[in-house]
Amino acid sequence: MSQIQDDEILGKAYDAQLMRRLVIYLRPYKWQVLLAIFLSIAVSGLEAVRPYFTKIAVDVNIANKDSKGLLTTTILFLLLMILRGVVQYYNAYITQKIGQQTIFDLRMELFTHLQKLSLKFYDKNPIGRLITRVTNDVEVLNEMFSSGIVMVFSDVFMIVGIVWFMFSMNAELALLSLSVLPFLIYGTFLFRKKAREAYREVRLYIARINTFMQEHITGMLVDQIFNREKKAFDEFEKHNAGHRGANIKSIFYYAIFYPGVDLIGAVSVGLIIWYAGGNALQGSVTIGTVMAFLQFNEMFWRPIRDLSEKYNIMQTAMASSERIFKLLDDTSFIKESDRPQLFQNVAGKIEFKNVWFSYNSEEGNENWVLKNVSFTINPGETAAFVGHTGAGKTTIISLLSRFYEIQKGEILIDGINIRDVSLSDLRKNIAVVLQDVFLFSGDIKGNVNLGNDEISLEQIKSACRVVGVDKFIDAMPKNYDEEVKERGSTLSVGQKQLLSFARALAFNPKILVLDEATSSVDTETEILIQSAIQKLLSNRTAIVIAHRLSTIQNADTIVVMHKGEIREMGTHQELLLNKGIYHKLYLLQYKEQEAA
Template sequence: MTNLNKELPAQKEPVSKPHEEKPSTSSTLKLLLGYAKPHRLTFVGVAFCALLGISAELLQPLIVQIAIDDHLVKGEGGGALIKLGLLYLGIAVVSFVFTYLQNNLLQYAGQSIIARIRKDLFGHISKMSMSFFDRTHSGSLVTNVSNDTETISQFFTQVLLSLVRDGMMLVLIIALMFSLDVELAAFSMLILPVIFIVAALFRSYLRSTYQQARSRLSRLIAFTAENLSGMGLIQSFRQEEEQLGRFTEQNRNYWTANLRQIRSNVLFNRTFDILGNAALVLMVWLGGRAVLGQSMEVGVLYAFVSYIRQFFQPINQITMQWNTFQSTTVAVERIQRVLETKSDVREPDSGQTVPLDPRDVRGEVNFRDVTFGYRADRPVLKRLNLNIRPGEMIGVVGTTGAGKSTLISLLNRFYDVNEGSIEIDGTDIRRIPQSDLHAVVGLIQQDPYLFAGSIVDNVRLFREDVTREQVIEACRFVGAHPMVLRLQNGYDTHLSERGSGLSAGERQLISFARIVVFRPKILILDEATANLDSETEKLVQEALTSVSQGRTTIVIAHRLSTIMHADRILVMQEGEVTEQGTHAQLLASGGHYAELYRHARQSGRERLPG
């Protein structure tokens, strides 16, 4: 049995190209600040609530200190302690209220920012040229839109919160500690250099472990997506065990990287726990000696110990967020790399733009000295010249690799020509806005893509300006109406992804209905009947006859019946048009088309080779 590894799609290169530079930390922070700027007033509110909440929280040990030194030590109680107790309770309520407000404001701002990043990222990806998707993992892009944005969300809801709240708390605690006892406070500060040294030592290690884990996760997602897309092929060649083995290897690699990242985070965080506990023991010992020597009151020692415990809490929280900050930096770099990737196919400059009104388009297409290759050293089309008259139906045949699909990819401007030009009604398509171009050029592919949604939504592609009545009329026009009515819920039948549940012919009829709804002046069919049985092909052929009326039509076909009645048939070999004419003329000339035709007839099929 043939090994499936050769049949499955090859892994693509990462988004970044070898010559691209990694975004700097300053540029990633600039990107985050740019998205955060519209919410600056909200962040001011967060800081204000945090200040009030922290202040109320830090007053609590002082109230206890007053109760101990001014009342309990002197044997006093009664009304004064009740008042202090009520004050303590009131301050706790104030701390709760402002902490609640602070968290809600921050979540609102953070989630709003992430929603906008996701929208911008998806919008940017959807505008990229096909060459971008040729070299980019789909799994990597899914990770960018989902996981990386969630990581950035943690920056606003965790890291930023820690920097604001814990930073303020640290400053206020230091001030209160020095107000209680200068000597003990000074001893407490000796631990700060140690903390900075430990953080610096861990910084690069934490970053490398996270990058490795994210990279292996992207590969795992990409591998899974590719296998799900090719599951029919996997099962038909009985390659489940082979692919499971490959998946297990990818899964094990991610598991190993994940464990390494977790171990590094635990080691980092526990190191600070040890430092905090050691400092607390030192302060209790020094403070206890001072109390025994009667140079410090018991209440002051209680307050100081409370503050020293709280002193290491914000430090620990800030350091614990270091790995999240590292994760955020990596995630922003990945997203920034995508956002900074320029499409190879770009909108024309404002001074060169030629707007195209679909109602005024005649449909004349000209290829002028077009040379193109997916790699510069391997041209697929070589100085191609071709004129297609308005309303003409052109059939294109040729063996695999002759350049048939490349021809229509260039006309749709999925790629730009390397040399020469392609014109519609005398206008270079590079000067036409892409929205105008795609409104004029309609494409029906061999395997039409249907989205998860109703029949109506799939015909009008979720555009609300297209009415239900227009959809039904389009389906009637192409002969799809009886098929739709046979479905359980008719036009409201919900299709799953890719339209599973519909036959290839039924999906193709839906795609023809789209053409009727959007009315492009130039219609391209990329082997639209290649995988259909004879009965279904007849329905699709009738639909093609209907929708091609009054349109310039280019048909890439493997079936003779699809192109025999074309106004002109082009025969392509190695990126050049070697023959052209009607079916009868080409048979009479006895060239390559006649040979293809003879081969198809001898094999007992109406399918042309290639």
């Protein structure tokens, strides 16, 4: 059970190489950073000077019974407090702003980078992990960019300032009251370490509780039907008790630490009083000095505590930035041609010439998915691809859009190798309709034009009319502005299909790639889908992974694939006469559709 996700592993708190790279992100804001550092030093100075005023008031004004002087001192004191408040406010705000600006930049860089990565990258990396990079890992850096870097100055200056004031007042007393400092520092850092360990244990248990809850709420049916409620409860109780135990452990550290800090402070106070008793007569200690020292004494431990917290911040920041940079350094892009050819007014002739492809590009270890595949589809014609699952049909359509790079052979459109044109030009000419329709949360119209302003509402409406999804949209309260939930969860399978057809139609490309869905829909929707497909296919070159007999029969060419190879090619009639694989497939799968 001690397995920790790699996202939780923490390493050192400082890595010069990572740090150098991180600091680059602060560069655009260097003036703000300088200002923030200046302000935080100012805050520390103003804070450290405070007890000094007490001393003046007591030793100079009160001792000399100078009530006018006392008023002046108090007013100065008041102004100082207000100034300090204002400076502290701006300092805190600017520090936060620096952090937020930096992580905004970093997040955008990361997201933009992800857009460029090829599908191969997406196949390898679980989406959940990528999301964590963009969201949580970047978020963690905020603290480092804001409080981590700037506030360190403030804390260090605060300590230096206090020490300086103390020594300038009375060096001996300063040494004496600072004699407890090593204990305070050691105690604080020890506590931090212990508290951090306890906190990690707490988090581990929280993660377990969450995983357990999530799983057993989703699987509640199984628990109930198999009378496992008690058993599941007992197991949950274990995690829950572990969580309680870890928390109680952490309470113990806090219970020791806070009174401990108070005690160390009290010892210091005791030392000050005792020393004053012995030395006041020699005139080296005044009452005002004693009072000022009593105040300094209280101010010491906050910057020390802050500094000990910085260790935590830096440690998580180093771990997160390492993961982020690793992702930024991954350049599995599809390589764009240096001098792309013009690719306009595409006619739509598609040629595959001796194409070999494997998802595993490692040489000698290829597991060929496509073997020596060659075919030609003339402009305006439809080619239907049939065959079993794993025959390589889906791969062919992925290759046409150049989602993956082929190892051997070439793919040509209008006689131009697709590697010689820019990716965006290539893909703009191909509309892809996949089996598993992907809808974005937003509204209906946005899912048709995918945010492309060049496609007007009129064009969206007309596309929807052509595929026959308009009636259903008209029936919705907000029509084309109707909300679409994540993954289109409120829409039926058939509606989603039709919307994706409308999407392809609205983009109006010369080439259409269609992976027909197999999911069963009611008869009415099926009729709509069939007629929509016919409209989609007319006037463009199309590659269809076909499951419907009507689609196949109407195709100009039928390509039968088997285990990565093309086994038969021809029209419906030709292939039937051939009495090969297609003939058998037809008898088994499609004849039934014909009857229905």
